[in-house]
Amino acid sequence: xxxxxxxxxxxxxxxxxxxxxxxxxxxxxxxxxxxxxxxxxxxxxxxxxxxxxxxxxxxxxxxxxxxxxxxxxxxxxxxxxxxxxxxxxxxxxxxxxxxxxxxxxxxxxxxxxxxxxxxxxxxxxxxxx
Amino acid sequence: xxxxxxxxxxxxxxxxxxxxxxxxxxxxxxxxxxxxxxxxxxxxxxxxxxxxxxxxxxxxxxxxxxxxxxxxxxxxxxxxxxxxxxxxxxxxxxxxxxxxxxxxxxxxxxxxxxxxxxxxxxxxxxxxxxxxxxxxxxxxxxxxxxxxxxxxxxxxxxxxxxxxxxxxxxxxxxxxxxxxxx
Numbered sequence: 001x002x003x004x005x006x007x008x009x010x011x012x013x014x015x016x017x018x019x020x021x022x023x024x025x026x027x028x029x030x031x032x033x034x035x036x037x038x039x040x041x042x043x044x045x046x047x048x049x050x051x052x053x054x055x056x057x058x059x060x061x062x063x064x065x066x067x068x069x070x071x072x073x074x075x076x077x078x079x080x081x082x083x084x085x086x087x088x089x090x091x092x093x094x095x096x097x098x099x100x101x102x103x104x105x106x107x108x109x110x111x112x113x114x115x116x117x118x119x120x121x122x123x124x125x126x127x128x129x
Numbered sequence: 130x131x132x133x134x135x136x137x138x139x140x141x142x143x144x145x146x147x148x149x150x151x152x153x154x155x156x157x158x159x160x161x162x163x164x165x166x167x168x169x170x171x172x173x174x175x176x177x178x179x180x181x182x183x184x185x186x187x188x189x190x191x192x193x194x195x196x197x198x199x200x201x202x203x204x205x206x207x208x209x210x211x212x213x214x215x216x217x218x219x220x221x222x223x224x225x226x227x228x229x230x231x232x233x234x235x236x237x238x239x240x241x242x243x244x245x246x247x248x249x250x251x252x253x254x255x256x257x258x259x260x261x262x263x264x265x266x267x268x269x270x271x272x273x274x275x276x277x278x279x280x281x282x283x284x285x286x287x288x289x290x291x292x293x294x295x296x297x298x299x300x301x302x303x304x305x306x307x308x309x310x311x
Contacts, residue, residue: 108255116259
């Protein structure tokens, strides 16, 4: 499957870096997320994941965001729900939450997503640049 | 229209010690981006504090942008009008205030949200945020206890201060102040 690659930018809005590899199933979202149209931006990510999931290949997902606004946090929840559904249907997933070890709030966010979705996150105090 | 003398008096009276920024007008994305840059550059030493200041600023600004009872159409889009002032107080306290008109129909709900948020401890706020976030995934504009306000309260180090000043039969003016220790 074709890769999904979006280069992050920080101008009027903050676009995260997206690097989803169709071959290996390694998916990384990093940087900052505050977008003009959050729903539209994350739709392409959800669509890519849904197509990938048809292959039933394993997914190694990495969240490594240093900032996101509350609209983006709803989109992140949708990604987590989708990954959890995939696991429930027999898909193999590994989901890692990277955070700045000094930023306790971002660790709490990971715990809250676990409670919301029942997903198991590997929570690591180390950011992917 | 104010005379020069009145504008001068307004400016002098409005002088805030240790002002970081002050803006009144339509909350255009481009302007908010520049103001965000000022916020970030004010406190670059610590990326966590910098992230928290930015988070508070953006959520507060978005509340004005979406909910202000006064707006202006520009290039086919409707922009909320309001006021934002950020200052650095003694003991490394950053103070954020926004002010904007709100329609009368929203006053009770907004006060209720603020009271509810201020009555909760950190765990209660986290739980409320999770409830609100799960109840309407993907929705850009939340109603009631907006997730933005909850996020602001979670990031702040002191309870929110808010005040509603009656204006006329259709709208009131709403102030909210958030303090965070750097």
